[in-house]
Amino acid sequence: MPRAEPRIEPAVPVQVIAVTGGKGGTGKTSVAVNLATALAQMGRKTMLLDGDLGLANVDVLLGLTPRYTLEHVLRGERTIEEVILETSAGVRVVPASSGVARMACLSPSEQNGIVQAFSTLPGPLHVLIIDTAAGIAEPVLQFCQAAQQVLLLLRDEPTSLTDTYALIKLLSRDRGVRQFRVVTNLSRRVEEGQIAFRRLQRVTDRYLEVVLDHVGDIPEDPSLQKSVQAQRPVLEAFPASPAAKAFKSLARAAVQWPFPSGPSGRIEFFMERMLARPAPRLMVLK
Numbered sequence: 001m002p003r004a005e006p007r008i009e010p011a012v013p014v015q016v017i018a019v020t021g022g023k024g025g026t027g028k029t030s031v032a033v034n035l036a037t038a039l040a041q042m043g044r045k046t047m048l049l050d051g052d053l054g055l056a057n058v059d060v061l062l063g064l065t066p067r068y069t070l071e072h073v074l075r076g077e078r079t080i081e082e083v084i085l086e087t088s089a090g091v092r093v094v095p096a097s098s099g100v101a102r103m104a105c106l107s108p109s110e111q112n113g114i115v116q117a118f119s120t121l122p123g124p125l126h127v128l129i130i131d132t133a134a135g136i137a138e139p140v141l142q143f144c145q146a147a148q149q150v151l152l153l154l155r156d157e158p159t160s161l162t163d164t165y166a167l168i169k170l171l172s173r174d175r176g177v178r179q180f181r182v183v184t185n186l187s188r189r190v191e192e193g194q195i196a197f198r199r200l201q202r203v204t205d206r207y208l209e210v211v212l213d214h215v216g217d218i219p220e221d222p223s224l225q226k227s228v229q230a231q232r233p234v235l236e237a238f239p240a241s242p243a244a245k246a247f248k249s250l251a252r253a254a255v256q257w258p259f260p261s262g263p264s265g266r267i268e269f270f271m272e273r274m275l276a277r278p279a280p281r282l283m284v285l286k
Ligand SMILES: Nc1ncnc2c1ncn2[C@@H]1O[C@H](COP(=O)(O)OP(=O)(O)OP(=O)(O)O)[C@@H](O)[C@H]1O
Pocket: 023, 024, 025, 026, 027, 028, 029, 030, 031, 052, 054, 055, 056, 132, 133, 134, 185, 186, 187, 218, 219, 220, 221, 222, 224, 225, 228, 243
């Protein structure tokens, strides 16, 4: 029997959003999961890459039990399609955590393998959301420098502000990231998010050449905690809750963000950018 021709989809530019924030526990995974769900509900073909090694992983929040992870793809034991899981909202999830630690030190052939794997994904893809770990480890910086959008989770407390500032400083100084989109989370009053954002912006305006945009504010909401317990996105478990409404409004904003055009927006080019080694910083001796 003749073999079926592989399906060739026109290469669609992908909006790659890295969700990060410096400090632990600010809501990165919750935002990654619920933003992905909201975008999928709006008809966007969305993929979620779990880029965190921590415990509160994407698969746990979604009640998924992955058999394989990106590590198996890196080892050449599984194809990317065998690794991907799909949520009830239609979000495709790449459980990556165990492979991510090695992302920063892949051999050239492993790099090619991973770029190939992503470039042959079946079906169109509009948005790729990456849930990153807290902190400033190399994989976090690599995801952010390669993504089109860096989404920073901020809460109104001194450690979140200083850690977020440190991350912005590093990304702008060493990795050429100039624009940051900020989501304030765990706000107890309407103004709290605005206040936290302005505090951060005051310092970045003074010391760094960056542009910050306040793109969303998620209230502190017990429904979100309950949905974590139920291992479901709050958008599905409590669609009318204040947090769910905030995620929907964030998703409506996200679809307006400028979209990459041309080949640089294609998924394989994102993977190549991500795997590229950062250029060593030149020391200027005076
Ligand atoms: N808006 C909110 N209202 C109530 N609880 C929240 C909210 N945002 C996050 N949480 C709770 O805070 C905890 C940490 O959230 P999450 O796992 O999303 O943070 P994270 O930044 O991904 O953490 P880590 O740095 O460990 O990866 C979760 O238990 C979650 O339920």
